[in-house]
Amino acid sequence: MKKWIGIIIVLSVVTAFSQAWYIEAVDTLGNVGQYASLAIDAQNRPHIAYFYADSAFLRYATWNGSTWEMENVDRNTGVGGVGLYASLALGPLTQRPQIAYYDMADGALKWAHLNDLDQWEYGVPFVGLDDVGQGCDIAIGVQGSDEIPHFAFYDVTTDYLLYARPLGAAWSRDTVDTMASDQISIALDPSGSPHIAYYANNGTEGFLKYAHLVSGAWVIDTVDYIAANNLGLYPDIVITSNNIPYINFYDSTTNRFKYARWTGSAWTIDVIDNSPGTGMYGAQILGSTYVSYYDMSNADLKYGYSKTYLSWHNESVDTTGDVGQYTSIALTHKKDLVYPHIAYYDVTNGDLKYATRIIKDVLPTVMVAPPKIVRPDSTYIPAVxxxxxxxxxxACSVTCVIKYQGLDVHHSVRMIDPPLNVDEETQITFDPWTVLGYNDAWYNVTFRTWMADDSVPQNDSLRDSVHATNTGIIEALVPLKLDIAVFGKDVVLSLPNATQGEVYLFDVTGSRRITLESGILSAGEHKYSLDKRALPNGVYFVRFSSPVANLTRKAILVR
Known part of the structure; x- marks a missing residue:
């Protein structure tokens, strides 16, 4: 979906909200980066489609885990003039890229998709139409085992908004509205039905419109209109799991970045950023809601988020030169973390740039020792x-504190050295602990990580209890590791101890779809099946949320 509003060259690290942004130039070939469109795959790797203005080619960049790989997708047999209005989406089943774009040389909508042999295939859905394809946007649905592209685009000759999708070996095309522009955004609801937000102008005023398909007919609504004003520019739409549309857009009369949401009976309009000149090239994604946009007054890239849709937090991401046009945003869901990625155009240097939030999070996961039952007057080596x-x-420090009746009876500190790489796990051992001589005594054990600029301080502590007794058989049991895993359509949650919590599933928009279990979860393995759930094929995320840990795993559902 369009979300714009080599050797990695690290340009800067910008601190904001006690965190930082990692910023890099992805492509510096020439004047590149306009019409940037970003998507994140199931491995949390970014893909970007964009326009190479010097040669008028469509280009594509993807991160392979260690560096960026870039290529020309379409050069129109050397004539050029292809790649404007690039819109990228990844197939929900295959994770392969599909790109909708405008062929300026031929005045046509074009479509490129990467096949199973990693080769680009091309199509022109409608041959013979005069100048169609500007403002094109793509969304990919699933029908059985097939990935179905849906396109919304502008017909310059007639001023119409058009919609198309493949229907067998042919293409189906609808005229959605007879008044539109080249500023269009399309999204699919959970049933695969299209919703389109677009800007229209009658020559006197501009306004935001919304169309959705109901029982084969297009229903059109005016979302925001003020007489003699010009608003609704740079629209971007997302649809929640219960079919509720959210649209961000730019009001050029007041120079404000705005947000429209459907309440069930009417549209509510909010302001995302009150700063004058903000909101051009706005893009959003749900999860709660995250937005990236261009600050025209300061020529900066900005970012905002909201958990309530009523109060927004805004910050500048990149302020070096004139940056932030054609911005596109996507999210990574990594275990219990969610963080944004942004692609955008650097006007000053003519580069494609990329920014992501730097997330520092080292947490204790499993108490390895002491065992759950210990002997009085015995010595153990705590480990986590x-x-x-x-x-x-x-890197961080880790402490082990053991308390008896509220008083410290053991305190030990270790530094993690060398620092841990991303996704690296290690075991830390502490100074020996000698249990007091009391029989039938309970001890509280707390392991905690300490790190400057910790992005998620709420998960830094792991707490457990140990029972000292002279009776019964004591075994140094191997603890069950706290984890949640996905095996095809099955989900397995492993709990070393009972806890209050819930296990639920949400989709790529961040909308909760089903709750698998909620309440007091007993120690041991909990198994859930997604096979019989009323869910369409696609990518989902299973989340375990509790006071002791928050874990998220991807699930790709294919029937």
């Missing part, structure tokens, strides 16, 4: 497993 689940190399 810690994990770096952030997206950057990180």
């Amino acid at each position: 497993t810690v994990l770096n689940q952030g997206n950057t190399v990180a």
Whole structure:
């Protein structure tokens, strides 16, 4: 979906909200980066489609895990003039890229998709139409085992908004509205039905419109209109799991970035950023809601988020030169973390740039020792497993504190050295602990990580209890590791101890779809099946949320 509003060259690290942004130039070939469109695959790797203005080619960049790979997708047999209005989406089943774009040389809508042999295939859905394809946007649905592209685009000759999708070996095309423009955004609801937000202008005023398909007919609504004003520019739409549309757009009369949401009976209009000149090239994604946009007054890239849709937090991401046009945003869901990625155009240098939030998060995951039952007057070596689940190399200190009746009876500190790489796990051992001589005594054990600029301080502590007794058989049991895993259509949650919590599923928009279990979860393995759930094929995320840990795993559902 369009979300715009080599050797990696690290340009800067910008601190904001006690965190930082990692910023890099992805492509510096020439004047590149206009019409940037970003998507994140199931491995949390970014893909970007964009326009190479010097040669008028469509280009594509993807991160392979260690560097960026870039290529020309379409050069129109050397004539050029292809790649404007690039819109990228990944197939929900195959994760392969599909791109809708405008062929300026031929005045046509074009479509490129990467096949199973990693070769680009091309199509022109409608041959013979005069100048169609500007403002094109793509969304990919699933029908059985097939991935179906849906396109919304502008017919310059007639001023019409058009919609198309493949229907067998042919193409189906609808005229959605007879008044439109080249500023269009399309999204699919959970049933695969299209919803389109677009800007229209009658020559006197501009306004935001919305169309959705109901029982084969297009229903059109005016979302925001003020007489003699010009608003609704740079629209971007997302649809929640219960079919509720959310649209961000730019009001050029007041120079404000706005947000429209459907309440069930009417449209509510909010302001995302009150700063004058903000909101051009706006893009959003749900999860709660995250937006990226261009600050025209300061020529900066900005970012905002909201958990309530009523109060927004805004910050500048990149302020070096004139940056932030053609912005596109996507999210990574990594275990219990969510963080944004942004692609955008650097006007000053003519580069494609990329920014992501730096997340520092090292947390204790499993108490390895002491065992759950210990002997009085015996000595044990406490140990804990810690994990770096952030997206950057990180070091921290780890403490072990053991209390009896509220008083410290053991305190030990260790430094993690060398720092942990991303997703690296290690075991930390502490000074020996000698149990007091009391029989039938309970001890509280707390392991905690300490790190400057910790992005997720709420998961830094792991607490457990130990029972000292002289009776019964004491075994040094191997603890069950706290984890949640997805095996095809099955989900397995492993709990070393009972806890209050819930297990639920949400989709790529961040909308909750089903709750698998909620309440007091007993120690041991909990198994859930997604096979019989009323869910369409696609990519989902299973989340375990509790006071002791928050874990998220991807699930790709294919029937």
